[in-house]
Each structure stands twice: as structure tokens, then as C-alpha cells.
Amino acid sequence: MRLEERGVVRGIITQNVDLLHEDAGARTVIDLHGRYDRVICLSCSRVISREHLAERLTALNPGFIESVAGNVEDIEIAPDADAVIEQTAHFHPAPCEFCGGVLKPEIVYFGENVPRERVERAYALVDSADALLVAGSSLAVMSGLRFVKRAAKDGKPVVVVNRGVTRGDSLATLLVHAGVTQALTELADRL
């Protein structure tokens, strides 16, 4: 995260949901597709941590983990769906504690839209920047490609660092066909 420390990178828009950038120390990160460590209510949109949900599930299902512990591998690879249902039939799911709604991971799945507010924050970040660097994404989905289009439309330099072709190549000012780690490490070394 040397690039951010030196003010070269103003923020990161990522399609990862595994908090790699946060764990690496990045300060300004927009998790476009959500975060695996959070859970959202489909009814009231309140967000809680997965850790908190896990505590509630444990309280609702005393002894459940122990009862299936020996069979966890069987559950995951079972070709027979009945076996899975049988073993989890007594599991009590936790509804939203605020409204009773259904909870799901706060992750944008294929076919879902990125929340409008998050898209606007990402656009604002792009608008505040002098240039856009695409690092290690094929831009296969529109959720990322639209920011490249925005920067290009505004006449800003767009640099794409990726080993293969991307859907943003025709909009790029510079294409670097290299690994992201190597390219960005060399860039940081020269600052």
C-alpha cells in the first residue's frame, strides 16, 4: 500500500469480497461487490457482522456444530440432496433481529445490482482522481467497466495492467500486459 501512503493512489475500487486490500492496510477501499464478513437483511437492509450472526446461530442451535462435526465433509460432497436435508433439518436459521426478515451475505451475486449509493461513491472517487489504474481485472462485468468508461469520457488517462485482454482495452491510454504484483511493485520502487 505504498502507493496510497505516498498519495499516488487516492482510493481503491475492488470487486473482491475477501477484504484483501483492507488486510493489506489500504485506507480508502470501496468494496463494490460487498464483503464476506457482513450479512444484510433483505427486508430492512440493516447490516450486521457475520461474527455476530454466528454467535446468534450458535445460541439458537446449541450442540448443532458438534452433532454434524463428524459429517461436515459428507454434507459438502454428498451427491444425494436428501442426506443434506436430513442432517440440517433441525437447524434453526436466524431471522433479522430488527424486523424478522431474511438475512443473506452482504455480497452482490451474479445478476444482482451493486447498491446505488455504493456506485455513486465509486463514481465520486473516479471523478476526484486524475487517472484510473485498472489492476488485474478483465472487466468482464459492467460493474467495473463503467468506471473505465467514466474516466475515458472525461478525458482522463486510463492504464490497464492485466496479463490478458480486458473489455476496457479500447478505452485504455496505456496497456501493460504484466502481472499486477510485479508491475505495481516496480512502479512503487520508482517513486
Ligand SMILES: [Zn+2]
Ligand atoms: Zn431486517
